[in-house]
Every structure is written in structure tokens, then in C-alpha cells.
Amino acid sequence: MKKLLLFFTLIFVISVSAISxxxxxxxDLNGQNGTQITVPVKVKDFQNIISTQGTIxxxxAIVSYVSVQQFGLSGMNSSSFGTTGVGTGKLTFSWYDGTLxxxxxxxxxVIFSITFNITGTNSQISLLTFENTPTIIEIVDNLFNTLTTILDNGSITVQNSTSIPDITLFLDSVSGTVGSHINISLRALDFxxxxxIQGTIQFDPSVAVFSSVSYFGLPNMNSGNFGTTQVNSGKLTFTWFxxxxxxxxxxxxxxxFTITFTLTCNSTNTPLNIVNTPTLIEVTDSSFNILNTIITSGNINNQPLVISVQATSNVICNGDxxxxxxxGATSYTWMPGSLSGSFVNVSPTTTTTYTVTGTANGCTSSSTVIVxxxxxxxxxxxxxxNGNGLISFTNTSQYATFYSWDFGDGNYDNTPNPTHIYSTNGTYNVVLSAINSCGVDVHTIIINVVTNINNTSINSNLEIFPNPSNGIFNLKYVTDSGNKISIKVINIAGELIFTKEYLKTxxxxxxxxxxxKFPNGIYQIELNNGNKVLKTSIIIDN
Incomplete structure (x- = not known):
């Protein structure tokens, strides 16, 4: 019997000693009259707890109850609180773990937080205390032990107004090519x-399609902090505490945090904004002040797909x-010819404009090159x-850029349509070489030339020599009539180009x-010695 009593006594002692x-x-918080303040309720040594309750x-007269939020216990919600006594300064709470x-x-x-309006005046203090009425303070663990509760009470002190600090939120400005992926971060100054922090990021879904939130820079932030139900209309919400x-x-x-977008084929600039709908922009500090938020928008420069094209030879000869x-892309199609690939060989027979269409990430662009x-x-x-040894040549060559003439008498020319004076009768092989960057072609014809012109004796008393000449002629005369000789020169077009009288001594x-000074050619000369007008032809060939 004594042994059994000792056993139960030990069990009781062990059980009591296990209760923690x-x-x-x-x-303890400070706040300003006319503002709201949020008071967190925190715990320590909260292990294996199935229920907790009490009164705050x-x-x-100094603070008035607004709401409860930030529920840190599974299943806790606003119905876990009794608010019928808040007008007299009492808020009750009661929670239990349904799984036990x-x-x-x-x-x-934080197991929950309470928001108050501060209505008191400067230096007034509202104590914040845990009380046993009307709901007793009680915490029970999963062994159904009622645990000892240590109470660390706090306060709200009303202070004079102080300036609320600013925080700057800004979005990156990023450039990308249509169809590619870009990353844009929300950043902060004076964080x-x-x-x-919470808010809404607005973007143009016709330019950038939301892919994911790819980086989380704040503690415990994850994809659950983001609302994606409106991303198809260009709005991504975020909430973190x-x-x-x-x-x-x-x-x-x-x-x-960083957002990954996929750029569409709509190449344009589009802004990125932080807006108030559907989630209001709000940042609070550890004193539960709502900070002044300065917003700087970002920008997406969705650049078009640029296809660069070149030819090894922009000018070729027929057959080359x-x-x-x-x-600039990943696949290419060429027209004309329906060729494909980043390199193609072409051999057009006429000047051709080639168009290449490049495709990358589902987007296309074109460029051209002329061969x-x-x-x-x-x-x-x-x-x-033209008679008297004067031959005119008419060039009917095609595609040439340079010409070389061989008149067959030891004379040459490179003008397109030359005129040549042959000084002696004969048969001549005239050769034309037509030349361009693609080669040389030669054409030859045979001509028979009869000059009918030599040192001309007009009559026994007048002679012109040499004829043809380089432009210097000698007029020999023997006559007793008159005391002067009149000379006129007429060109092949019938124009009088020279007239002069010479005195005979x-x-x-x-x-x-x-x-x-006259160009090469055949000219008619008229000689008047006072008694007669005599005509003949001369040739200038210099």
C-alpha cells in the first residue's frame, strides 16, 4: 500500500513539474492624436497550445477600438473576439485548436493585433493590460494542462505631432526585344x-504579359503575397507585413521583389505605374505610422525585332x-525564291531586291537587300x-561604260561616237572594244574610204596646200587682176565661220x-579674187 501511494505521488509531481x-x-507605443495605431499581441514559449483566452x-477616454486583424493562429478570425465591452475599454478573445x-x-x-483611434491629448497614457474579467486569462496545452501565464503589459502614450517620414517606391525602366523575357523590380529608398507594404502595379498587357514573381527580397515573402487574378487586365497586387x-x-x-514579363510582338514604349486600385498603396513603420509614399513610375521599351542583312557582293555580273x-532572329525565309536559312546563295539574271523575314520568339520582322x-x-x-575621207561612227553598243576605237590607220579614240578623217584612200578595219566591269566585247567592220581631197588646185592661178592639214593652210596665187583676195569658210552645217580680205602687194x-581654232572636219572655202568666186573643200585633222 505504501509503494502504491509513493507511485501516484511521483506521477503527480512529474505531471506538475512538466507544466510550463x-x-x-x-x-509600449507612442501615437498622435487623430491618428490610428496598431497594437500587436505577441507570445513567448507558445508550444503545443490548444486554447487561449482572456481580456485586454x-x-x-484616450483610445477607441477600431478592429482586430493579422490573425496568427489557425482558425482565428473576428468571431474569436468579444466587442460588446469595447465602449468601457474591454476586448475579450477566445481561441482553440480544432485538431487538439x-x-x-x-x-x-503575433497572435493578433488591435487597431485603435487615438483620441486623447498630449502626454495622456492608456495602459494596455491583460485582465481576468469578463473572460478569465487561460492557456491550455495539448496535454490539457492549464499553463502558468506571465503577463507583460504595455501602454499607448499620446505625443505631440511629429513629421511622418517619407518612403520612395520606384520601378525599373527596362528595354527588351519583342518576344523576350525581362525582369523588373520594385525598389525602395528610406525603407x-x-x-x-501593399499596393498595385499596373502595366499594359498588350505589350508585356505577366509570367511570375521571380525574386522575393522581404522576409517570408512568397507568391502568396501577390494577387494575380487581374494580371490579364494589367494589374498585379501585393501585400506584405x-x-x-x-x-x-x-x-x-x-x-x-522582381516581376518577370514576356514581351509581346507589339513594339512600343509603355509605362509601369504603382496605383491605388484594387489594392491601396500603403506603407507602415514599426510605430504603426502610415508613411508618405513617393511614387516613381518605370517604363518598358519593347524594341522591335531588327533583322540585319548583307551581301558578299551587292553588284555582280550576270552568271555570278x-x-x-x-x-537578328532564329529562323529566316527569303523571297523571291522561297529560300531559308541565315545564309543563302543567289544568282539573279537581273537586278533583284531580296526580302528576308526573320522570326524569333514568335515575332517577325523583315529587311531587304538589292543585288x-x-x-x-x-x-x-x-x-x-560624209565624203572626202570624213567618217562618222554611231555607237550602238549595250551595257558598256568605256570604249576604245582603232580606226585602222594608226589612230585611236575613246569617245562614244567619234568622227575620223582619213587622209588617204584605202580599205580599213575599224575595231570597237566595248568595256565594263564584266568584260570586253569587240566588233569590227571594214570600210572603203575615198578622200577626193588633196593639195587642191582651184585653177592654174590658185592652189591650197597642204590639204588635209592640221589647220595651217597655204594659199598660192598668180594673178594680175584686182588688188585683194576675199576668203570665206563655211562649216558642214552651212554656217559662215570665217571671212577676211587679204591685200595683194x-x-x-x-x-x-x-x-x-576650228574643230576637225570638212569645210567649204570660197575665194574671190575680184573677177571670179571659186569654191573647194578643205579638211582639218589635227
Whole structure:
């Protein structure tokens, strides 16, 4: 019997010694009249707990109850609180774990928070205390032990107005090519002691399609902090808070999170904005102030697909090859010819404009290149006998850029349509070489030339020599009639180009005539010695 009594006594002692304690914590906070303040309720040593309840007392003359939120226990919601006594400064709470398995939280975790309006005046203090009425304070673990509760009470002190700090939120400006992926981060300046942040990012879904949130820069942030139900209409919402309500600091320009977009084929510039709908822009600090938020928008520059194209030879001869190449895409189609690939060989017979269409990431773009085709030269000409050894040549060659004439008498020319004076009768092989970058073509014709012109004796008393000449002629005369000789020169077009009278000082002599200023050709000369008008032809060939 004594042994059995000792056994039950040991079981009781062990059971009592196993019962631990839980600490409930209310903070000491400062706030301004006319503002709201959020008070977190935290715990310590909260292990395997299946229920907790109690009453929080505050001074309704200094603060007034607004709401409860930030529920940190599974199944806790607004119905877990009794608000019928808030007008007299009493808020009750009661929660239990429906699984009866027990909930464990890390130290300083928030089990819920309370928002108050501050109505008191400067320096007034509302104590925040845990009380046993009307709901007794009680915490039970999963062994159904009622645990010892340590109460760490707090307060709200009303202070004079102080300036609310600013925080700057800004979005990256990024350039990308249609069809590609880009990353854009939301960044912050003066991100100091921040408890929560929320808002909406607006973008143009015809330019950028939301893919994912690819980076999380804030503690415990994950995809669950983002609302994606409206991304098809260009709105992504975000909400985050520090579960410890102690405030988070970030280095200036740090990324709070990063969004990945896929750019569409709509190449344009589009802004990225932080807006108030559907989720209001709001940032709070560890003193539960709502901060002044400065917003700087970002930008997406969706650049078009640029196809670069070039030819190894932009000018080729008929029958030659040119290699065309394109860059800037992943696949290419060439027209005309329905060719494909980044390199193609072409051999057009005429000048051709080639269009290449490149495709990358489902987007297309085109570019062109011109291949100019030069034809090989074709030599041809005709000859016209103007009499007295003067031959005119008419060039009917095609595609040539340079000409070389061989008149067959040791004389040459490179003008397109030359005129040549043959000084002696004969048969001549006239050769025309038509030349361009693609080669040389030669055409030859045979001409028979009769000059009918030599040192001309007009009559026994007048003679012109040499004829043809380089433009210097000698007129020999023997006559007693008259005392002067009149000379006129008429060109092949019938125009009078020279007239002059020469005095005779003797009955015979030689007059030198200088016609070197006239171009090569056949001219008619008229001589008047006072008694007769005599005509003949002269040839200038210099």
C-alpha cells in the first residue's frame, strides 16, 4: 500500500513539474492624436497550445477600438473576439485548436493585433493590460494542462505631432526585344523600420504579359503575397507585413521583389505605374505610422525585332553568285525564291531586291537587300561616209561604260561616237572594244574610204596646200587682176565661220591661213579674187 501511494505521488509531481508557462506581451507605443495605431499581441514559449483566452483592458477616454486583424493562429478570425465591452475599454478573445494537436509559435510571434483611434491629448497614457474579467486569462496545452501565464503589459502614450517620414517606391525602366523575357523590380529608398507594404502595379498587357514573381527580397515573402487574378487586365497586387511587427530595414535601391514579363510582338514604349486600385498603396513603420509614399513610375521599351542583312557582293555580273546573310532572329525565309536559312546563295539574271523575314520568339520582322546585276558588254556600231575621207561612227553598243576605237590607220579614240578623217584612200578595219566591269566585247567592220581631197588646185592661178592639214593652210596665187583676195569658210552645217580680205602687194605670192581654232572636219572655202568666186573643200585633222 505504501509503494502504491509513493507511485501516484511521483506521477503527480512529474505531471506538475512538466507544466510550463506562456508569456503574453503587449508593447509600449507612442501615437498622435487623430491618428490610428496598431497594437500587436505577441507570445513567448507558445508550444503545443490548444486554447487561449482572456481580456485586454484599455482606457476608452484616450483610445477607441477600431478592429482586430493579422490573425496568427489557425482558425482565428473576428468571431474569436468579444466587442460588446469595447465602449468601457474591454476586448475579450477566445481561441482553440480544432485538431487538439497543439500549435507552436516562435518567440515574439503575433497572435493578433488591435487597431485603435487615438483620441486623447498630449502626454495622456492608456495602459494596455491583460485582465481576468469578463473572460478569465487561460492557456491550455495539448496535454490539457492549464499553463502558468506571465503577463507583460504595455501602454499607448499620446505625443505631440511629429513629421511622418517619407518612403520612395520606384520601378525599373527596362528595354527588351519583342518576344523576350525581362525582369523588373520594385525598389525602395528610406525603407527603415517598415512593418507592412501593399499596393498595385499596373502595366499594359498588350505589350508585356505577366509570367511570375521571380525574386522575393522581404522576409517570408512568397507568391502568396501577390494577387494575380487581374494580371490579364494589367494589374498585379501585393501585400506584405512583418510577422514580428518589429520593422524591417532595406539598403537603398534594394529590390523588394522582381516581376518577370514576356514581351509581346507589339513594339512600343509603355509605362509601369504603382496605383491605388484594387489594392491601396500603403506603407507602415514599426510605430504603426502610415508613411508618405513617393511614387516613381518605370517604363518598358519593347524594341522591335531588327533583322540585319548583307551581301558578299551587292553588284555582280550576270552568271555570278552572291551570298546573302541575315542576323537578328532564329529562323529566316527569303523571297523571291522561297529560300531559308541565315545564309543563302543567289544568282539573279537581273537586278533583284531580296526580302528576308526573320522570326524569333514568335515575332517577325523583315529587311531587304538589292543585288545589282551588270550585263556583259555588247559591242556594235555603224559608219557613215560624209565624203572626202570624213567618217562618222554611231555607237550602238549595250551595257558598256568605256570604249576604245582603232580606226585602222594608226589612230585611236575613246569617245562614244567619234568622227575620223582619213587622209588617204584605202580599205580599213575599224575595231570597237566595248568595256565594263564584266568584260570586253569587240566588233569590227571594214570600210572603203575615198578622200577626193588633196593639195587642191582651184585653177592654174590658185592652189591650197597642204590639204588635209592640221589647220595651217597655204594659199598660192598668180594673178594680175584686182588688188585683194576675199576668203570665206563655211562649216558642214552651212554656217559662215570665217571671212577676211587679204591685200595683194605683188602679182603672185602665198597667204598663210590659220584655222587651228576650228574643230576637225570638212569645210567649204570660197575665194574671190575680184573677177571670179571659186569654191573647194578643205579638211582639218589635227
Amino acid at each position: 508557462s506562456v508569456t503574453l506581451i503587449l508593447p 483592458q484599455f482606457d476608452p 494537436e497543439g500549435v507552436s509559435l516562435s518567440d515574439s510571434s 527603415v523600420n517598415i512593418n507592412s 512583418d510577422s514580428n511587427l518589429e520593422g524591417i530595414n532595406m539598403v537603398n535601391s534594394s529590390a523588394l 553568285l552572291s551570298t546573302l546573310s541575315a542576323t 545589282t546585276v551588270d550585263q556583259p558588254p555588247i559591242a556594235n556600231f555603224t559608219a557613215t561616209d 605683188t602679182s603672185s605670192g602665198i597667204i598663210q591661213l590659220d584655222f587651228t
